[in-house]
Amino acid sequence: MSNAVWGIDIGQCALKALRCTLDDDEKSIVADAYDYIEYPKILSQPEANREELIRDALEQFLSRNEVRGCKVAMSVPGQAGLSRFFKPPPVDAKLIPDIVKYEAKQQIPFPLEDVVWDFQKIGGTEVDGFTLDAEVGLFAMKREQVFRAIKPFTDAGIELSIVQLAPLCIYNYVSYDLLDGGPNPEEIDPDNPPESLVVLSIGTETTDLVITNGVRIWQRSIPLGGNHFTKQLSRELKMTYVKAEHLKRNARQAEDPKTVFQVMRPVFNDFVTEIQRSLNFFQNIDRQTKIGRLVMIGNTVRLPGLRQYLSKNLGLDVIKVDEFRHLKGGEVKSSPQFHENLLAYAGSYGLCLQALDVANLSTNLLPQEFITNRLIREKKPWAVAAVGAVLLAFSFNYLFHYGSFAKVEPAYANQGVDWRSATSTVDSVQNVSTSFKGEQETLKKTRDHFVAMGEEVVGAGDRKLLWLELYRAINSALPVDPRFAENPTAIRDPMKVPYLDRPDIYIRYIESQYFEDTARWWTPAIQKKWEEVSDQKSEGDAEGEDAGAAPPPVEPGMDPAMDPSMDPSMGGGQPQGEPGAAGGPTGPGWVIEIRGYHFHNSSTNVEGGSGYTYLRNTLIEQLKKGTVRLPKEAAVDGREPAMVEYTMEELGIRFPVVVENNDIEHRFQIKNERYVPPSVAGRNDGSGEDGAGVPRNDAAVVPDDGSNPQRFDAPKYEFVIQFCWQEKRLHERNEIREAAERAKADAEKALEAERQANAGNPEGGN
Structure with a gap:
């Protein structure tokens, strides 16, 4: 050219x-x-x-x-x-x-x-x-x-x-x-x-x-x-x-x-x-x-x-x-x-x-195909020459081996060995081997078919329980006041147990959004919030910091919780930005969103903290490391199945993060439904007067000394939590647990065998 x-x-x-x-x-x-x-x-x-x-x-x-x-x-x-x-x-x-x-x-x-x-x-x-x-x-x-x-x-x-x-x-x-x-x-x-x-x-x-x-x-x-x-x-x-x-x-x-x-x-x-x-x-x-x-x-x-x-x-x-x-x-x-x-x-x-x-x-x-075709056409003469050289080499190789065969065959024929008969025997064995391989493949396909059918039959029953198990897990992660078992009526009385001392966490709603790849949810902003709930100091180590303070804010525009597109209740769930850093979830799964609030926000609270800290130390911590008691198998003939404790991770619950938190609303109050005005009380209208406006002598006087408040102080903290749920069905959890137990038993047997061998051979120890 x-x-x-x-x-x-x-x-x-x-x-x-x-x-x-x-x-x-x-x-x-x-x-x-x-x-x-x-x-x-x-x-x-x-x-x-x-x-x-x-x-x-x-x-x-x-x-x-x-x-x-x-x-x-x-x-x-x-x-x-x-x-x-x-x-x-x-x-x-x-x-x-x-x-x-x-x-x-x-x-x-x-x-x-x-x-x-x-x-x-x-x-x-x-x-x-x-x-x-x-x-x-x-x-x-x-x-x-x-x-x-x-x-x-x-x-x-x-x-x-x-x-x-x-x-x-x-x-x-x-x-x-x-x-x-x-x-x-x-x-x-x-x-x-x-x-x-x-x-x-x-x-x-x-x-x-x-x-x-x-x-x-x-x-x-x-x-x-x-x-x-x-x-x-x-x-x-x-x-x-x-x-x-x-x-x-x-x-x-x-x-x-x-x-x-x-x-x-x-x-x-x-x-x-x-x-x-x-x-x-x-x-x-x-x-x-x-x-x-x-x-x-x-x-x-x-x-x-x-x-x-x-x-x-x-x-x-x-x-x-x-x-x-x-x-x-x-x-x-x-x-x-x-x-x-x-x-x-x-x-x-x-x-x-x-x-x-x-x-x-x-x-x-x-277009690239034009460039490729030109390169092939330019190299075609060289390719033809290379193929010719290879064919020539094969021809020489064949002639060389044929010459050796021609010399060897008469020598074996004199010894009573027929080369063609031996070759036929090899071919026969090869045909039998091929037949067995084909039969093995057929049996393997049949086995795989039955395994898939069994998986579908077993899994169908499991899938019915998945969402019930999820809600039970969330419920078990909520904090419970031990005083409730002693006196269930008293703890509901705000005169005896103020709202700001109650451990309850209230849930407004639970929503979900399915992702083909949960890595799309694991944005840098979500990863940062995961690091906050994983690494932030506990209240006891705050050294004077506000225990209820919110975590450091994420850069503007990076918080998916602030974006309506990330609110599953609004049909969203498509985060902005590139997906996930290493270590986050991958593969299909659900993102569960919980919106709620709590009143455990007293400035004198020491145990558990308040505001964001209390949420992190209770619900978040339980979603990370807590357990839940669930049936080990489906009920049969009305018999109660054995209950087993599963970890949240075994259920597929991972990476709980607080995607939206607000400052504590210290002036929030709840109306006292049994409030009586601080005046004489005896009439149905609460005025304590007769029809002529004269106070009745038999009316009880309600004091205004704080024991009869019109509203109760209830400092309120609102939040939104999200976590990844990649569900694991019951039989999958049991198989994983059984495999882990077998591996542990095998390791213990191997260790015991090694100890016995060392005991019988002192020189071999250490």
Whole structure:
């Protein structure tokens, strides 16, 4: 393959192609061929057959040019693709592809298997392997659109190496030719970046706006082009499209040029409006950028007055492009046709720069299967040669062994050994072995089938009890006052046992949310709360700290309990952020949420603490390390089954965390339902007076000494708890426990055997 490359730009009006090579010094770009083929009709016209026009243009191109042995690059319109730019955090450079893949899933509004996408790091510096101040460009195009764009080339037998978005071709041209390769990214001051150029590539139907300083790039496609001037003339002056196109190109030679420009003025205004909107938007998202001069390319720029109008209304000086400064090739550059259409070749020039590996951007939207097929085809001769060499080696090996066999067989025949008979015996044994293996596989499948049926039959009964067992476990984890067993009536009397001394924890509701993978629940915020309930000091070690104080707050936006999407009662349960750190739950399971409150918040409470501390030392601690008595087996014939203590972890309850806690509401009070006003009491209305308003002598006087309060103090602490429940059915728990007991017994037997062996052989001890 030669070092020549073709850059082919399939425009709406014409096919532009440029062939370039690297000079002998491998630094200069030399143009040695070009072609410009204008279609009979513009591709966007209703009556135009797009596929046929492009096919005819490519056939004409191939009849006049040779592409065999050359690398071919083509461009696709900017509006057909998607461009996104984001700044990754300072990370190891090796991790950038993983970050980009995650970002691609967020930024590309289609499944990744339905698009062709590529990315490139732009600018930034690398310090000790970490990338700083970099930007990543993410470019994508729907797979079906890519195949539609390259189909004319495939039908014409042209093998493509690069597919690139047109705005990126323009960027490569501007950074290489107008900005001399662009500034060194490591020398750019982020607070004072170099001046950026505004590049307008005005096509037939659309205009690609590119803003770049040679390193950073931002682009947008504007749905206005040269054809809009033609349509405006055709509509307002009531003439055919062909005549309107001719009048547009020769406006200064028209009978009434002023009228022509007046008719086109609305399109001029639309151009300015759209460009100004784009510039304002860009400067709002990147306030450090300084907009410098304006560059205009594309044949529409030759429209009389367009350059001056845009320059005046945008307030930007225009860089006039009348040559490609860093492109050599006297024969091509001096050609009248090339010079006349010079502004239309910027895209083709940018494609050649990328194909020659001298451009800043090198992303490629050519589907991977094309690249793979090319590699296979290039390596096929070598593969065929390798296969031939292997076959030749096998042939020599066969001949060598056959010669040895021919010598050995007569020798064994003289001893009465028939080689073929021995081989037949071996084959017979092998057939018997194969038969037994097949029978074993059949029996194994039958066994597995019955095991699965038994598992389903046994598990069906177990599953009925799972939720009952869960509620019983939660109930057993709630604190119980020992005084309740002694006097159940007295402990309910707030005059005898105040609310703030009661150990009760009240539950408002219990909700659940199923997760296909519980790691999605185990976010960094949940992990942090787990560390708080696992590692925080107990009340006795608080050393003066407020025993009821809430744990340190999580960073704003990271607490899933504050997000309604994490409230199972609201249909949520989809946490924000990346899932779990190591050590958290994985696999399917349930997240159980308990919302409740307690009044055990007296400032004199020592045992158990108050507020958050009391919750952690009681309910949370029991959900972590507590036990619950449950039946060991299902009841049979009405007989009571044996009860066994199971740990919470054996039930599958793990990682209880407090996802929402509030300050203690110290002024909260509960109404005394038996309250009697502090006055004489004897009448049903509590007034202690007769009908004439005279106090009755037989009325009892209720004192106002605190023994008859209207409300009881009940400092209230509200909370929300979540924990992971990956249920284990009854027979699974029993099997795990029995296996552990067998392992323990086997270990004890082995240890006893070792002791006896050491006792019988004193020298072998220790």
